[in-house]
Amino acid sequence: MSVVGNQRQTYLRLAAELRPHWRRDRAFPQRLQALLARARAFGARDRRLYRELLYTTVRYAPWVEPLLDREPEQAAAAAAWLASDIPAVRAYRAALTADWPVCPASVAARAAVLRQSADSLLPVWLKDECASAFDGLELDALHRRASLWLRAQTDDLEPIRSEFAARSWEWRHNPLLPDAHEVLTEADLTQCDTYRQGLFEIQDLGSQLILATAGLPAGGYWLDACAGAGGKTLQLRRIIGPAGRIDAHDIRTAALDELDRRAARAGFGNIAVLKSAPSGSYDGVLVDAPCSGSGTWRRAPHLKWTTTAAMIARHAASQLALLARYAAHVRPGGWLIYATCSLAGSENLGVISAFLAANPEFTPAPPACDFGYEHTGHGLALLPARHNTDGFYVATLRRR
C-alpha cells in the first residue's frame, strides 16, 4: 500500500478507537495524547498529522461522523480537506483531495461544498447563550486552528530573539499589548532556555487582554482567588510591578505548587501562595472563575459535544457564589475583576447582573481600554474573531 494509503488506514483506525469517547469524555485530549504516545512507530511529524486530522474530525463531527459509517474513504478525504494548512498535513491532503475544490476560508462556503449545515457545528443550546457565535466571522474564527501566543516577562527581548533565530522560529509582536507575541512556527516553546529562565510564558492573546482592559495602577495588594497554576497571577504581577503584592489562592494545591515554580522562574518575589482560605481585605481581587470553557473550543473541540445547557446553569450558580464569597475581601474603593473563558451569557453577564443586584456596594467600572470589543451591558465579551483569540469575558467592578 502507498504511504498515503497507509496513513489513511491509520487515521481511520484511530478515529474508530476514539469515536466512542469524543462526545462523552471531557478528558479527550489526554486520551488522544496517550493513544498517539503508545504508537511507537510514529515520528513527530506523524503525530502532528494524526492529531490535526483527529481534532478536525471532532471539530466537524456532525459532518464527518456520518461519512465514517457510510463512506470511510470520503470521511478521510473530508477530514484532510477541512484540516488546517500545516506542513504535516499538506502532502496527505494533496493526495487525498486532488479532485476537490480548494477548501474555502469560510465555514458557510465549506458547508455549501459538502452540502451540510454550518449551524450544526455548534450545539443548539448556544443559540440562547451566545447568538453571535453563529455569525459568519465568529463561526469561522471558532473553527480556525488556535494561534500560539507568548507573553514576554522581560523588557529585554534580545535573548528570546536570538534563541528563536537560532531555531529558525518565526514570531511577531502584536500591536495590542507590549508583551504579546504570536509564534508563527509550530514549536514546542517549553523546550526553550528562555522559557526555562522565565523570560516568557505561553498565554493566549485573549487571556492577556483580560487584565489589560482594566487599566490597573502600579502597586497594591491583590488576591488572585482562583489562581490555578498562575497564568494571570504572573501577568498581574508584571502589571502592578515590584511595588505590588499578590496572594494567590486556589483549591488545587498542586496547581499552586506549579505557580510557585513559575513565579520563582520569573524571579517574582512578592507572590505568596495561599493554600488556606483567604482572610483580610485587599486593594483588588481577581476571580478568574471555573467555567464551561466554551471560549476554548478551538483548542478543545470535544467540549462542544460534552457540554450541556444544564452544565452551564450549574456553572453560573457556582460562579455567582464564588464571586460573592471572594468579593467580601475587596476593601472599600477597591477593585473586583471577574473573568471566564466562556462564551455563555449565563456565565458572564448573567452572573455579573445577579451579583450587582444583590451587592449594591459594587458598581461596574467602564473598561480603560476595550480593544474594539463590543460592550455587553456590564463587562466585555472578548469574542474570538476580532483579534484571533480564544473567547473570554471580563467585568471590572469597584467597591464604593
Ligand SMILES: C[S@@+](CC[C@H](N)C(=O)[O-])C[C@H]1O[C@@H](n2cnc3c(N)ncnc32)[C@H](O)[C@@H]1O
Ligand atoms: C479558569 S481556572 C483559573 C486559571 C488561572 N487563573 C490562570 O490564569 O491560569 C479556575 C480555577 O478555579 C479553581 N477553583 C475552583 N473552585 C474554587 C474555589 N472554591 N476557590 C478557589 N479556586 C477555585 C480551579 O481549581 C481552577 O484552577
